[in-house]
Amino acid sequence: MIWLALAVLLSTTDPAVVQPGETLDGVAQRVLGDPAAGAELRALNPGLADPPRAGAHLKLPGPDRALARSALSSARHAVDQSAPGADREKASAQLTQARALFAQARYAEAANAADSAWKLLNKGRDASTHFAVDVEKNGDTRVATKSGQPVRVESEGKMVSVAPGQTVRVRKGDPPELVPLPSQLVDTLGVPTLLSPSDHRRLSYKSAGLLGPVRLTWSPVRSAESYAVTVSPGNGGTALHLTSKHPEIVLPRLSPGTYQWTVKALGVTGESPLSEQRAFELAREGLKLEVHETKWK
Amino acid sequence: MAVALSLAGLLCCTQDRGGPAAPLTPTPTPRALLHHPHGQVMVKRAAGDDWVPAKDAMPLYEDDKVRTTSGASATIQFASGSSVALAEDALLGISETHPRPGQDRTDVTLLQGHLDATLERPAQQALSVTTPAATVRAGREIVFQ
Numbered sequence: 001m002i003w004l005a006l007a008v009l010l011s012t013t014d015p016a017v018v019q020p021g022e023t024l025d026g027v028a029q030r031v032l033g034d035p036a037a038g039a040e041l042r043a044l045n046p047g048l049a050d051p052p053r054a055g056a057h058l059k060l061p062g063p064d065r066a067l068a069r070s071a072l073s074s075a076r077h078a079v080d081q082s083a084p085g086a087d088r089e090k091a092s093a094q095l096t097q098a099r100a101l102f103a104q105a106r107y108a109e110a111a112n113a114a115d116s117a118w119k120l121l122n123k124g125r126d127a128s129t130h131f132a133v134d135v136e137k138n139g140d141t142r143v144a145t146k147s148g149q150p151v152r153v154e155s156e157g158k159m160v161s162v163a164p165g166q167t168v169r170v171r172k173g174d175p176p177e178l179v180p181l182p183s184q185l186v187d188t189l190g191v192p193t194l195l196s197p198s199d200h201r202r203l204s205y206k207s208a209g210l211l212g213p214v215r216l217t218w219s220p221v222r223s224a225e226s227y228a229v230t231v232s233p234g235n236g237g238t239a240l241h242l243t244s245k246h247p248e249i250v251l252p253r254l255s256p257g258t259y260q261w262t263v264k265a266l267g268v269t270g271e272s273p274l275s276e277q278r279a280f281e282l283a284r285e286g287l288k289l290e291v292h293e294t295k296w297k
Numbered sequence: 298m299a300v301a302l303s304l305a306g307l308l309c310c311t312q313d314r315g316g317p318a319a320p321l322t323p324t325p326t327p328r329a330l331l332h333h334p335h336g337q338v339m340v341k342r343a344a345g346d347d348w349v350p351a352k353d354a355m356p357l358y359e360d361d362k363v364r365t366t367s368g369a370s371a372t373i374q375f376a377s378g379s380s381v382a383l384a385e386d387a388l389l390g391i392s393e394t395h396p397r398p399g400q401d402r403t404d405v406t407l408l409q410g411h412l413d414a415t416l417e418r419p420a421q422q423a424l425s426v427t428t429p430a431a432t433v434r435a436g437r438e439i440v441f442q
Contacts, residue, residue: 118437128417128418130416133414133426133428135407137409143431149419151435152433152435154431170431176431
Protein backbone atom coordinates (compact mmCIF):
# COMPACT_ATOMS: atom_id res chain seq x y z
CA MET A 1 0.00 0.00 0.00
CA ILE A 2 2.84 2.35 0.92
CA TRP A 3 4.60 1.51 -2.33
CA LEU A 4 1.42 2.19 -4.26
CA ALA A 5 1.04 5.59 -2.60
CA LEU A 6 4.69 6.34 -3.35
CA ALA A 7 4.20 5.34 -6.97
CA VAL A 8 1.20 7.68 -7.27
CA LEU A 9 3.16 10.47 -5.60
CA LEU A 10 6.06 10.00 -8.01
CA SER A 11 3.76 10.07 -11.02
CA THR A 12 2.36 13.43 -9.94
CA THR A 13 5.76 15.01 -9.29
CA ASP A 14 7.68 13.55 -12.23
CA PRO A 15 7.74 16.26 -14.90
CA ALA A 16 7.77 13.59 -17.61
CA VAL A 17 4.32 12.34 -16.63
CA VAL A 18 1.39 13.85 -18.52
CA GLN A 19 -1.16 15.48 -16.23
CA PRO A 20 -4.92 15.11 -16.81
CA GLY A 21 -6.14 17.35 -19.63
CA GLU A 22 -2.62 18.31 -20.67
CA THR A 23 -1.57 18.57 -24.32
CA LEU A 24 1.96 18.04 -25.63
CA ASP A 25 2.31 21.78 -26.10
CA GLY A 26 1.22 22.20 -22.49
CA VAL A 27 3.86 19.70 -21.34
CA ALA A 28 6.44 21.56 -23.45
CA GLN A 29 5.46 24.83 -21.79
CA ARG A 30 5.56 23.32 -18.32
CA VAL A 31 8.82 21.41 -18.67
CA LEU A 32 10.81 23.37 -21.26
CA GLY A 33 9.23 26.81 -20.93
CA ASP A 34 8.42 26.76 -24.65
CA PRO A 35 5.02 25.71 -26.05
CA ALA A 36 6.55 25.47 -29.53
CA ALA A 37 8.66 22.57 -28.29
CA GLY A 38 5.63 20.28 -28.55
CA ALA A 39 6.94 19.19 -31.97
CA GLU A 40 10.18 18.07 -30.34
CA LEU A 41 8.27 16.00 -27.79
CA ARG A 42 6.31 14.40 -30.63
CA ALA A 43 9.58 13.55 -32.36
CA LEU A 44 11.05 12.13 -29.17
CA ASN A 45 7.95 10.07 -28.46
CA PRO A 46 6.83 8.53 -31.77
CA GLY A 47 3.49 6.81 -31.70
CA LEU A 48 2.24 8.92 -28.81
CA ALA A 49 -1.39 9.99 -29.03
CA ASP A 50 -2.04 13.72 -29.23
CA PRO A 51 -3.38 14.78 -26.82
CA PRO A 52 -1.49 12.19 -24.83
CA ARG A 53 -3.11 9.96 -22.27
CA ALA A 54 -2.96 11.29 -18.71
CA GLY A 55 -0.27 9.45 -16.78
CA ALA A 56 1.75 8.66 -19.91
CA HIS A 57 5.47 8.84 -19.28
CA LEU A 58 7.27 10.94 -21.89
CA LYS A 59 10.85 10.88 -23.01
CA LEU A 60 12.19 14.41 -22.44
CA PRO A 61 15.12 16.18 -24.14
CA GLY A 62 18.53 15.84 -22.54
CA PRO A 63 21.17 18.49 -21.93
CA ASP A 64 22.09 18.46 -25.63
CA ARG A 65 18.93 20.50 -26.26
CA ALA A 66 20.33 23.49 -24.36
CA LEU A 67 23.58 23.22 -26.31
CA ALA A 68 21.75 23.12 -29.63
CA ARG A 69 19.49 26.00 -28.59
CA SER A 70 22.51 28.08 -27.72
CA ALA A 71 24.18 27.24 -31.04
CA LEU A 72 21.02 28.24 -32.90
CA SER A 73 20.88 31.53 -31.03
CA SER A 74 24.52 32.32 -31.88
CA ALA A 75 24.05 31.40 -35.53
CA ARG A 76 20.83 33.42 -35.86
CA HIS A 77 22.55 36.40 -34.33
CA ALA A 78 25.54 36.03 -36.67
CA VAL A 79 23.26 35.82 -39.72
CA ASP A 80 21.26 38.85 -38.62
CA GLN A 81 24.44 40.88 -38.17
CA SER A 82 26.19 39.81 -41.38
CA ALA A 83 26.41 41.79 -44.57
CA PRO A 84 24.54 40.50 -47.63
CA GLY A 85 26.60 38.12 -49.73
CA ALA A 86 27.29 34.53 -50.62
CA ASP A 87 28.45 33.62 -47.09
CA ARG A 88 25.31 35.01 -45.56
CA GLU A 89 23.09 33.08 -47.97
CA LYS A 90 24.95 29.87 -47.28
CA ALA A 91 24.88 30.44 -43.52
CA SER A 92 21.18 31.26 -43.69
CA ALA A 93 20.52 27.94 -45.46
CA GLN A 94 22.53 26.09 -42.81
CA LEU A 95 20.56 27.84 -40.10
CA THR A 96 17.26 26.80 -41.69
CA GLN A 97 18.51 23.23 -41.78
CA ALA A 98 19.60 23.48 -38.14
CA ARG A 99 16.14 24.69 -37.13
CA ALA A 100 14.49 21.77 -38.93
CA LEU A 101 16.80 19.30 -37.20
CA PHE A 102 16.08 20.93 -33.85
CA ALA A 103 12.32 20.59 -34.36
CA GLN A 104 12.91 16.89 -35.01
CA ALA A 105 14.77 16.67 -31.67
CA ARG A 106 18.00 15.84 -33.51
CA TYR A 107 19.85 18.18 -31.23
CA ALA A 108 23.47 17.18 -31.87
CA GLU A 109 23.01 17.50 -35.64
CA ALA A 110 21.19 20.81 -35.17
CA ALA A 111 24.04 22.14 -33.04
CA ASN A 112 26.63 21.14 -35.64
CA ALA A 113 24.66 22.71 -38.50
CA ALA A 114 24.19 25.94 -36.54
CA ASP A 115 27.84 25.98 -35.57
CA SER A 116 28.86 25.63 -39.21
CA ALA A 117 26.78 28.70 -40.02
CA TRP A 118 28.38 30.62 -37.17
CA LYS A 119 31.91 29.63 -38.23
CA LEU A 120 31.25 30.66 -41.80
CA LEU A 121 30.33 34.20 -40.73
CA ASN A 122 33.01 34.62 -38.08
CA LYS A 123 36.12 33.72 -39.98
CA GLY A 124 39.05 35.67 -38.56
CA ARG A 125 36.93 37.64 -36.08
CA ASP A 126 38.61 36.93 -32.80
CA ALA A 127 39.51 40.33 -31.41
CA SER A 128 39.09 40.50 -27.64
CA THR A 129 35.69 41.69 -26.48
CA HIS A 130 35.15 44.08 -23.60
CA PHE A 131 31.81 45.11 -22.18
CA ALA A 132 30.43 46.67 -19.00
CA VAL A 133 27.27 45.95 -17.04
CA ASP A 134 25.74 48.33 -14.53
CA VAL A 135 22.87 47.36 -12.25
CA GLU A 136 21.10 50.02 -10.24
CA LYS A 137 19.43 49.38 -6.90
CA ASN A 138 16.01 49.01 -8.56
CA GLY A 139 17.41 46.38 -10.94
CA ASP A 140 17.52 48.62 -14.02
CA THR A 141 20.48 47.66 -16.16
CA ARG A 142 22.84 49.34 -18.62
CA VAL A 143 25.12 47.37 -20.91
CA ALA A 144 27.88 49.03 -22.93
CA THR A 145 30.11 47.24 -25.42
CA LYS A 146 33.55 48.83 -25.44
CA SER A 147 35.36 46.81 -28.10
CA GLY A 148 35.40 43.55 -30.03
CA GLN A 149 32.27 41.69 -31.06
CA PRO A 150 28.74 42.86 -30.26
CA VAL A 151 27.13 41.42 -27.15
CA ARG A 152 23.50 40.30 -27.00
CA VAL A 153 21.11 41.72 -24.43
CA GLU A 154 17.84 39.89 -23.92
CA SER A 155 14.81 40.86 -21.92
CA GLU A 156 11.09 40.18 -22.13
CA GLY A 157 11.60 37.97 -25.19
CA LYS A 158 13.42 40.63 -27.20
CA MET A 159 17.10 40.53 -28.04
CA VAL A 160 19.18 43.54 -28.97
CA SER A 161 22.70 43.40 -30.35
CA VAL A 162 25.01 45.98 -28.78
CA ALA A 163 27.91 46.90 -31.06
CA PRO A 164 31.14 48.50 -29.79
CA GLY A 165 30.43 52.06 -28.74
CA GLN A 166 26.74 51.38 -28.17
CA THR A 167 24.84 51.26 -24.89
CA VAL A 168 21.59 49.53 -24.05
CA ARG A 169 19.32 50.39 -21.16
CA VAL A 170 16.88 47.84 -19.74
CA ARG A 171 14.22 48.86 -17.28
CA LYS A 172 12.97 45.95 -15.21
CA GLY A 173 10.04 44.32 -17.03
CA ASP A 174 10.72 46.16 -20.30
CA PRO A 175 12.56 45.10 -23.45
CA PRO A 176 16.08 46.44 -24.07
CA GLU A 177 16.34 49.96 -25.48
CA LEU A 178 19.37 51.32 -27.33
CA VAL A 179 20.65 54.57 -25.87
CA PRO A 180 21.19 57.02 -28.76
CA LEU A 181 24.79 57.93 -29.51
CA PRO A 182 25.75 61.61 -29.20
CA SER A 183 25.73 61.88 -33.00
CA GLN A 184 22.18 60.51 -33.01
CA LEU A 185 21.17 63.13 -30.47
CA VAL A 186 21.79 65.82 -33.08
CA ASP A 187 18.73 64.68 -34.96
CA THR A 188 16.61 65.08 -31.87
CA LEU A 189 17.80 68.64 -31.16
CA GLY A 190 14.70 70.71 -31.76
CA VAL A 191 14.42 73.72 -34.05
CA PRO A 192 14.03 77.04 -32.21
CA THR A 193 10.75 78.86 -32.72
CA LEU A 194 11.21 82.60 -33.20
CA LEU A 195 9.14 84.71 -30.81
CA SER A 196 9.92 88.40 -31.13
CA PRO A 197 9.98 90.74 -32.86
CA SER A 198 7.15 89.51 -35.06
CA ASP A 199 7.84 89.10 -38.75
CA HIS A 200 8.25 92.36 -40.73
CA ARG A 201 7.92 94.45 -37.58
CA ARG A 202 8.97 98.10 -38.01
CA LEU A 203 11.07 99.40 -35.13
CA SER A 204 11.59 103.12 -34.81
CA TYR A 205 14.27 104.86 -32.79
CA LYS A 206 14.91 108.48 -32.04
CA SER A 207 18.53 108.65 -32.98
CA ALA A 208 20.59 110.43 -35.49
CA GLY A 209 23.20 107.63 -35.59
CA LEU A 210 22.97 103.84 -35.37
CA LEU A 211 19.64 102.40 -34.20
CA GLY A 212 18.81 100.02 -31.41
CA PRO A 213 19.04 98.11 -29.24
CA VAL A 214 16.91 95.31 -30.76
CA ARG A 215 16.15 92.30 -28.59
CA LEU A 216 15.51 88.99 -30.39
CA THR A 217 13.85 86.08 -28.55
CA TRP A 218 12.99 82.47 -29.41
CA SER A 219 11.79 79.33 -27.64
CA PRO A 220 14.39 77.36 -25.65
CA VAL A 221 15.46 74.01 -27.11
CA ARG A 222 16.00 70.96 -24.90
CA SER A 223 19.63 69.78 -24.75
CA ALA A 224 20.85 72.93 -26.47
CA GLU A 225 24.16 74.25 -25.14
CA SER A 226 23.88 77.58 -26.94
CA TYR A 227 22.29 79.25 -29.96
CA ALA A 228 23.76 80.66 -33.14
CA VAL A 229 22.01 83.76 -34.45
CA THR A 230 22.50 85.16 -37.96
CA VAL A 231 21.32 88.68 -38.82
CA SER A 232 21.63 89.60 -42.51
CA PRO A 233 21.09 93.12 -43.82
CA GLY A 234 18.60 93.35 -46.68
CA ASN A 235 21.01 95.48 -48.73
CA GLY A 236 23.39 92.54 -49.15
CA GLY A 237 25.87 93.79 -46.56
CA THR A 238 27.92 91.60 -44.24
CA ALA A 239 25.87 89.33 -42.00
CA LEU A 240 26.27 89.33 -38.24
CA HIS A 241 26.98 85.94 -36.64
CA LEU A 242 26.35 85.91 -32.90
CA THR A 243 25.98 83.26 -30.22
CA SER A 244 23.99 83.24 -27.03
CA LYS A 245 23.70 80.80 -24.18
CA HIS A 246 20.13 81.91 -23.58
CA PRO A 247 17.09 81.97 -25.89
CA GLU A 248 17.49 85.70 -26.48
CA ILE A 249 20.05 88.21 -27.64
CA VAL A 250 20.38 92.00 -27.74
CA LEU A 251 21.83 93.16 -31.04
CA PRO A 252 24.41 95.92 -31.32
CA ARG A 253 23.09 99.15 -32.78
CA LEU A 254 22.57 98.94 -36.54
CA SER A 255 22.08 101.22 -39.50
CA PRO A 256 18.53 101.88 -40.61
CA GLY A 257 17.26 99.26 -43.04
CA THR A 258 15.67 95.81 -43.28
CA TYR A 259 17.24 92.73 -41.67
CA GLN A 260 16.54 88.97 -41.81
CA TRP A 261 17.34 86.78 -38.86
CA THR A 262 17.48 83.05 -38.10
CA VAL A 263 18.54 80.93 -35.11
CA LYS A 264 19.80 77.39 -34.71
CA ALA A 265 20.41 75.38 -31.52
CA LEU A 266 23.89 74.03 -30.82
CA GLY A 267 24.31 70.73 -28.94
CA VAL A 268 27.32 68.86 -27.57
CA THR A 269 28.33 67.43 -30.91
CA GLY A 270 26.01 69.01 -33.45
CA GLU A 271 23.37 71.53 -34.28
CA SER A 272 19.70 71.75 -35.13
CA PRO A 273 18.36 72.82 -38.52
CA LEU A 274 17.88 76.55 -39.01
CA SER A 275 14.72 78.13 -37.71
CA GLU A 276 12.31 79.92 -39.99
CA GLN A 277 13.55 83.28 -41.24
CA ARG A 278 12.00 86.51 -40.04
CA ALA A 279 12.57 90.14 -40.95
CA PHE A 280 12.44 93.43 -39.11
CA GLU A 281 12.94 96.99 -40.23
CA LEU A 282 14.93 99.62 -38.37
CA ALA A 283 13.70 103.15 -39.00
CA ARG A 284 14.66 106.54 -37.72
CA GLU A 285 11.79 108.26 -36.00
CA GLY A 286 11.12 111.63 -37.58
CA LEU A 287 12.84 114.42 -35.61
CA LYS A 288 10.39 117.02 -34.42
CA LEU A 289 11.61 120.48 -35.28
CA GLU A 290 10.77 123.03 -32.65
CA VAL A 291 11.30 126.52 -34.05
CA HIS A 292 11.04 129.26 -31.50
CA GLU A 293 10.28 132.83 -32.34
CA THR A 294 13.49 134.74 -32.60
CA LYS A 295 14.12 137.97 -30.76
CA TRP A 296 16.16 139.23 -33.64
CA LYS A 297 14.54 141.81 -35.80
CA MET B 298 4.06 -2.16 -8.89
CA ALA B 299 7.12 -2.03 -11.09
CA VAL B 300 8.07 1.29 -9.54
CA ALA B 301 7.61 -0.17 -6.07
CA LEU B 302 9.77 -3.15 -6.89
CA SER B 303 12.56 -1.09 -8.38
CA LEU B 304 12.53 1.32 -5.42
CA ALA B 305 12.63 -1.65 -3.06
CA GLY B 306 15.56 -3.07 -5.01
CA LEU B 307 17.37 0.27 -4.86
CA LEU B 308 16.91 0.53 -1.11
CA CYS B 309 17.96 -3.10 -0.66
CA CYS B 310 21.18 -2.60 -2.63
CA THR B 311 21.98 0.65 -0.88
CA GLN B 312 21.60 -0.95 2.52
CA ASP B 313 23.71 -3.92 1.51
CA ARG B 314 26.58 -1.80 0.18
CA GLY B 315 29.64 -2.81 2.15
CA GLY B 316 33.18 -1.46 2.56
CA PRO B 317 34.18 2.09 3.40
CA ALA B 318 31.48 4.74 3.08
CA ALA B 319 31.51 6.30 -0.36
CA PRO B 320 31.07 10.08 -0.59
CA LEU B 321 27.41 10.93 -1.04
CA THR B 322 28.10 13.91 -3.33
CA PRO B 323 30.82 14.31 -5.93
CA THR B 324 33.53 16.87 -5.27
CA PRO B 325 32.27 20.19 -6.66
CA THR B 326 34.21 21.73 -9.50
CA PRO B 327 35.19 25.39 -9.11
CA ARG B 328 33.43 27.57 -11.64
CA ALA B 329 35.86 30.44 -11.23
CA LEU B 330 38.74 31.82 -9.22
CA LEU B 331 38.70 35.12 -7.36
CA HIS B 332 41.84 37.20 -7.80
CA HIS B 333 43.25 40.52 -6.58
CA PRO B 334 40.75 41.29 -3.82
CA HIS B 335 41.19 44.93 -2.87
CA GLY B 336 39.43 46.51 0.09
CA GLN B 337 36.57 44.67 1.74
CA VAL B 338 35.61 41.78 -0.56
CA MET B 339 33.40 39.12 1.01
CA VAL B 340 32.33 35.68 -0.16
CA LYS B 341 29.33 33.65 0.94
CA ARG B 342 29.29 29.98 0.08
CA ALA B 343 26.15 28.46 -1.38
CA ALA B 344 25.78 26.19 1.62
CA GLY B 345 26.74 28.75 4.24
CA ASP B 346 25.14 31.74 5.89
CA ASP B 347 28.26 33.69 6.75
CA TRP B 348 30.20 36.16 4.67
CA VAL B 349 33.92 35.47 4.85
CA PRO B 350 36.75 37.70 3.63
CA ALA B 351 37.91 36.82 0.12
CA LYS B 352 41.46 35.65 -0.50
CA ASP B 353 43.55 35.72 -3.64
CA ALA B 354 43.05 32.64 -5.87
CA MET B 355 39.98 31.63 -3.87
CA PRO B 356 37.87 29.09 -5.80
CA LEU B 357 34.24 29.99 -6.41
CA TYR B 358 31.51 27.40 -6.84
CA GLU B 359 27.96 27.42 -8.14
CA ASP B 360 25.64 29.70 -6.18
CA ASP B 361 28.48 31.33 -4.23
CA LYS B 362 28.05 35.07 -3.74
CA VAL B 363 30.69 37.82 -3.88
CA ARG B 364 30.17 41.25 -2.37
CA THR B 365 32.33 44.36 -2.54
CA THR B 366 31.94 47.38 -0.31
CA SER B 367 32.80 50.99 -0.95
CA GLY B 368 36.25 51.34 -2.53
CA ALA B 369 36.67 47.57 -2.93
CA SER B 370 37.25 45.54 -6.10
CA ALA B 371 38.09 42.02 -7.26
CA THR B 372 38.64 40.02 -10.43
CA ILE B 373 36.90 36.75 -11.18
CA GLN B 374 38.53 34.43 -13.69
CA PHE B 375 36.35 31.75 -15.27
CA ALA B 376 37.48 28.35 -16.43
CA SER B 377 36.71 29.35 -20.03
CA GLY B 378 39.34 32.10 -19.81
CA SER B 379 36.91 35.01 -19.67
CA SER B 380 37.13 37.34 -16.69
CA VAL B 381 35.06 39.86 -14.80
CA ALA B 382 36.35 42.87 -12.88
CA LEU B 383 33.94 43.68 -10.08
CA ALA B 384 33.75 47.29 -8.94
CA GLU B 385 32.80 48.70 -5.54
CA ASP B 386 29.39 48.25 -3.90
CA ALA B 387 28.53 45.24 -6.03
CA LEU B 388 26.79 41.95 -5.34
CA LEU B 389 27.36 39.04 -7.69
CA GLY B 390 26.36 35.37 -7.77
CA ILE B 391 28.20 32.55 -9.52
CA SER B 392 26.20 30.56 -12.12
CA GLU B 393 22.69 29.60 -11.13
CA THR B 394 22.29 25.90 -10.54
CA HIS B 395 18.60 25.63 -11.23
CA PRO B 396 17.43 28.03 -13.90
CA ARG B 397 13.72 28.22 -14.68
CA PRO B 398 12.34 26.09 -17.51
CA GLY B 399 13.28 27.64 -20.83
CA GLN B 400 15.92 29.83 -19.22
CA ASP B 401 19.53 29.06 -19.99
CA ARG B 402 22.19 28.81 -17.34
CA THR B 403 24.35 31.90 -16.96
CA ASP B 404 27.86 32.30 -15.62
CA VAL B 405 27.24 35.30 -13.41
CA THR B 406 24.28 36.99 -11.79
CA LEU B 407 24.94 40.65 -11.09
CA LEU B 408 22.37 41.83 -8.59
CA GLN B 409 23.84 45.26 -7.99
CA GLY B 410 26.82 47.35 -9.01
CA HIS B 411 29.19 47.48 -11.93
CA LEU B 412 31.37 44.94 -13.69
CA ASP B 413 33.75 45.03 -16.63
CA ALA B 414 33.96 41.79 -18.57
CA THR B 415 36.70 40.64 -20.92
CA LEU B 416 36.82 37.79 -23.42
CA GLU B 417 40.31 37.54 -24.85
CA ARG B 418 39.27 35.00 -27.49
CA PRO B 419 35.53 35.43 -28.06
CA ALA B 420 35.48 32.81 -30.84
CA GLN B 421 36.46 30.20 -28.27
CA GLN B 422 35.01 31.77 -25.13
CA ALA B 423 31.60 32.70 -23.88
CA LEU B 424 30.28 34.65 -20.95
CA SER B 425 26.75 35.34 -19.86
CA VAL B 426 25.63 37.78 -17.20
CA THR B 427 22.13 37.85 -15.77
CA THR B 428 20.76 40.91 -13.99
CA PRO B 429 17.33 41.51 -12.45
CA ALA B 430 16.28 43.11 -15.77
CA ALA B 431 18.16 41.32 -18.55
CA THR B 432 20.55 38.62 -19.72
CA VAL B 433 23.77 39.63 -21.44
CA ARG B 434 25.62 37.16 -23.65
CA ALA B 435 29.02 37.64 -25.18
CA GLY B 436 31.28 35.44 -27.26
CA ARG B 437 30.34 32.29 -29.00
CA GLU B 438 27.82 31.10 -26.39
CA ILE B 439 28.55 27.55 -27.40
CA VAL B 440 31.96 25.97 -27.07
CA PHE B 441 32.31 22.58 -28.67
CA GLN B 442 34.81 20.43 -26.86
